[in-house]
Amino acid sequence: MAAALFYSLSLICIVSSLIMIFHKNTMYSVLFLLITFFSVAGLYVTLNAQFLAIVHIIVYAGAIMVLFLYVIMFLNMSHIVSFQKSKVIKIAATFTGLMVFLVLTASLSSATYNSNAVAGQDIGLASTLGRVIFNDFLIPFEVSSILFLSAMVGVVIFNKKDVIDE
């Protein structure tokens, strides 16, 4: 039963991401990526990483998807837009992606994984992970807040109307 949960979640994940890249309507692409995000969060839960699952839902499904949907409504793009010019690009892109997958699987097929997973581990819980972040990664954590501030300033400067129109 536990393995069936993993396989069904990965199937939902892969199928909805395939629909995401092939759908003509941009709005539906965003909504199918939302399904992918939720199933990836489910995969985190199967790995017993509850803190990352919650943060993933908050950041991706909460913040980033709202941003995307807001931009789509702002650009008035909820109708079908098709920019595809030639079939050659489509075939070449699919071929290249399959080549990437072939290289990844071929290089990983001969690898051996010596797993030392223990039963009942708690490394994914918020208490453990918070201790790790605030002890070992304190300076990167504080620097990331400066990153957010600079991103906010950059967004405001990008979209400021030019006052000098010469």
Place this chain on the structure above:
Amino acid sequence: MNDTLVMAVPLSHYIAVSAILFSIGVIGILMRRNLIVMFLSIELMLNSVNLLAVAFSVYHNDSNAQAFVFFIMVVAAAEIAVGLAMLVMIYRNIRTIDIDALKQLKW
């Protein structure tokens, strides 16, 4: 239930799912000419790498990788905010988000 799950599914299956998601992201970013869908494909590739890092961290009993995944999410959020701002700026200048319209630097 979660303890039996880590034992029930081998690590290579998580790696396979991550590889498939990454390849789908590569196909999407090469195939589509729509800037928003290209951003979504970038997000998908970041997610597959995150999933891989979490799987390795759980199977090797090391929590540092999960802290790294947390920082990857932080950087991804900032990147998407700046990227969407650039997209809106591009749309205001050339009135389209077709990536093929942006070839002024080609010649």
